[in-house]
Amino acid sequence: xxxxxxxxxxxxxxxxxxxxxxxxxxxxxxxxxxxxxxxxxxxxxxxxxxxxxxxxxxxxxxxxxxxxxxxxxxxxxxxxxxxxxxxxxxxxxxxxxxxxxxxxxxxxxxxxxxxxxxxxxxxxxxxxxxxxxxxxxxxxxxxxxxxxxxxxxxxxxxxxxxxxxxxxxxxxxxxxxxxxxxxxxxxxxxxxxxxxxxxxxxxxxxxxxxxxxxxxxxxxxxxxxxxxxxxxxxxxxxxxxxxxxxxxxxxxxxxxxxxxxxxxxxxxxxxxxxxxxxxxxxxxxxxxxxxxxxxxxxxxxxxxxxxxxxxx
Amino acid sequence: xxxxxxxxxxxxxxxxxxxxxxxxxxxxxxxxxxxxxxxxxxxxxxxxxxxxxxxxxxxxxxxxxxxxxxxxxxxxxxxxxxxxxxxxxxxxxxxxxxxxxxxxxxxxxxxxxxxxxxxxxxxxxxxxxxxxxxxxxxxxxxxxxxxxxxxxxxxxxxxxxxxxxxxxxxxxxxxxxxxxxxxxxxxxxxxxxxxxxxxxxxxxxxxxxxxxxxxxxxxxxxxxxxxxxxxxxxxxxxxxxxxxxxxxxxxxxx
Ligand SMILES: Nc1ncnc2c1ncn2[C@@H]1O[C@H](COP(=O)(O)OP(=O)(O)O)[C@@H](O)[C@H]1O
Ligand SMILES: [Mg+2]
Numbered sequence: 432x433x434x435x436x437x438x439x440x441x442x443x444x445x446x447x448x449x450x451x452x453x454x455x456x457x458x459x460x461x462x463x464x465x466x467x468x469x470x471x472x473x474x475x476x477x478x479x480x481x482x483x484x485x486x487x488x489x490x491x492x493x494x495x496x497x498x499x500x501x502x503x504x505x506x507x508x509x510x511x512x513x514x515x516x517x518x519x520x521x522x523x524x525x526x527x528x529x530x531x532x533x534x535x536x537x538x539x540x541x542x543x544x545x546x547x548x549x550x551x552x553x554x555x556x557x558x559x560x561x562x563x564x565x566x567x568x569x570x571x572x573x574x575x576x577x578x579x580x581x582x583x584x585x586x587x588x589x590x591x592x593x594x595x596x597x598x599x600x601x602x603x604x605x606x607x608x609x610x611x612x613x614x615x616x617x618x619x620x621x622x623x624x625x626x627x628x629x630x631x632x633x634x635x636x637x638x639x640x641x642x643x644x645x646x647x648x649x650x651x652x653x654x655x656x657x658x659x660x661x662x663x664x665x666x667x668x669x670x671x672x673x674x675x676x677x678x679x680x681x682x683x684x685x686x687x688x689x690x691x692x693x694x695x696x697x698x699x700x701x702x703x704x705x706x707x708x709x710x711x712x713x714x715x716x717x718x719x720x721x722x723x724x725x726x727x728x729x730x731x732x733x734x735x736x737x738x739x740x741x742x743x
Numbered sequence: 744x745x746x747x748x749x750x751x752x753x754x755x756x757x758x759x760x761x762x763x764x765x766x767x768x769x770x771x772x773x774x775x776x777x778x779x780x781x782x783x784x785x786x787x788x789x790x791x792x793x794x795x796x797x798x799x800x801x802x803x804x805x806x807x808x809x810x811x812x813x814x815x816x817x818x819x820x821x822x823x824x825x826x827x828x829x830x831x832x833x834x835x836x837x838x839x840x841x842x843x844x845x846x847x848x849x850x851x852x853x854x855x856x857x858x859x860x861x862x863x864x865x866x867x868x869x870x871x872x873x874x875x876x877x878x879x880x881x882x883x884x885x886x887x888x889x890x891x892x893x894x895x896x897x898x899x900x901x902x903x904x905x906x907x908x909x910x911x912x913x914x915x916x917x918x919x920x921x922x923x924x925x926x927x928x929x930x931x932x933x934x935x936x937x938x939x940x941x942x943x944x945x946x947x948x949x950x951x952x953x954x955x956x957x958x959x960x961x962x963x964x965x966x967x968x969x970x971x972x973x974x975x976x977x978x979x980x981x982x983x984x985x986x987x988x989x990x991x992x993x994x995x996x997x
Contacts, residue, residue, distance in 0.1 A: 622841065628906075631837075632907070632909075633831035643844075647843075
């Protein structure tokens with residue numbers, strides 16, 4: 432008797448429990464659904480800017496770059512702006528190439544040799560810590576501040592004036608942290624046993640570093656260099672006070688003949704200009720710059736993928 | 744002083760990393776044209792001993808040494824003696840194959856070029872000779888310009904042996920050269936070691952007792968940095984003198 436009562440009670444209780452569980456579950460389903468929806472929205476928000484940027488740049492600048500009319504396509508890149516800025520942006524293309532090449536010529540050897548020194552030679556951890564700390568801080572300094580420093584230190588204090596030299600040296604400051612750190616990373620990834628293999632053959636430290644360690648680190652090093660180049664190619668702020676501007680190409684390293692245009696600066700100047708026809712040119716230049724940076728990034732990725740395949 | 748009759752002799756050698764004493768008062772010699780196995784459990788100081796012989800431990804700032812290591816009668820740690828010349832005469836093969844990231848040919852030519860061989864014909868001859876002596880020539884003679892890291896693990900290790908032989912060292916140090924390889928490749932390299940002892944003094948570190956018995960003529964048993972036993976391999980295999988040696992070769996320690 433008491434047995435039966437208990438089982439009826441527990442049956443009823445079971446039923447109740449099931450009902451509660453169902454409500455709880457459907458609530459859980461709802462919460463799950465809302466959460467998924469929110470995540471989807473977030474993903475859309477995250478990827479939207481990229482497509483919007485491409486859309487904007489392409490819709491205004493596409494024909495400037497890929498059209499075949501007068502002043503469009505290849506002509507846009509090969510002619511100087513001329514009177515009323517009605518021509519192309521050859522000044523900016525040449526300027527950016529010159530600035531990047533000069534900045535690399537100074538920034539890459541400095542950062543690579545610096546990384547080699549602190550990774551392979553420095554005995555004291557103090558030197559390494561100081562270099563790593565300062566370069567990390569340098570990497571975080573806003574580019575406009577670097578620009579201001581370039582103006583004050585290079586253009587004024589060292590009396591270089593504005594132009595291709597001051598501009599490219601300022602860009603070199605910006606390259607140093609990236610190249611230094613990626614080179615260090617690449618050197619650190621080289622197994623100790625590779626260095627020992629060389630030393631055990633009677634090689635000097637220098638020969639080991641140059642012929643074996645650097646060689647093994649080379650692909651990673653190139654990746655870092657290309658990433659840094661891709662980055663400084665698009666910098667405007669460091670150049671505003673340091674490079675000047677020009678409708679043609681620089682004819683000297685310092686002085687008024689050394690003023691130089693660049694693609695990002697030109698984009699900024701054209702977009703701020705009230706003349707309507709400069710909008711298409713600005714976006715055409717932007718498209719050109721994006722393609723250049725993309726090319727550099729793709730090459731960097733190809734090389735770094737090759738490394739991972741070869742080094743393990 | 745005793746008569747010098749071996750390429751390498753060690754007298755009362757002790758070493759430290761920092762304040763940690765690793766090797767304890769070791770005295771022994773390594774017979775020419777034979778394989779001497781150094782066996783012992785992991786961490787007992789086998790690698791440290793080997794790397795003291797070609798001064799590779801000099802790379803470790805905290806390394807300290809007492810006692811004498813003689814190479815052909817000369818104290819290798821004597822101030823002013825050239826570490827580069829020493830390492831040219833004492834080759835080394837490492838636990839994990841460590842081919843340089845360059846072609847097979849360049850791996851072999853690296854050492855000779857370093858030591859001043861410039862003539863192309865001579866270099867080609869060295870490449871062929873070294874690869875033949877390492878029993879690798881037939882497998883790679885058509886792929887000399889391929890990147891060495893593309894070779895299989897066993898081939899890489901034989902390449903590293905060929906690379907060590909390229910500067911014609913009378914002594915070859917091998918630190919567990921097959922422990923990272925598959926049994927087939929390991930077998931090939933064991934055969935190679937036996938073949939090479941005709942021309943070289945080989946010091947082979949291993950923690951594999953069976954391997955030591957298969958390939959070595961003399962064997963040293965190292966335990967906690969102490970040279971417990973040093974004798975012909977046959978004697979050690981049949982009748983070890985020290986109970987720790989017996990415990991090790993019967994698998995009770997290590
Ligand atoms: N570079 C080093 N710095 C400090 N201690 C080391 C170093 N190399 C080896 N040791 C120590 O020396 C001892 C012996 O190591 P090792 O000679 O490599 O042993 P084995 O080769 O017999 O396994 C170990 O305790 C190890 O931790
Ligand atoms: Mg070891």
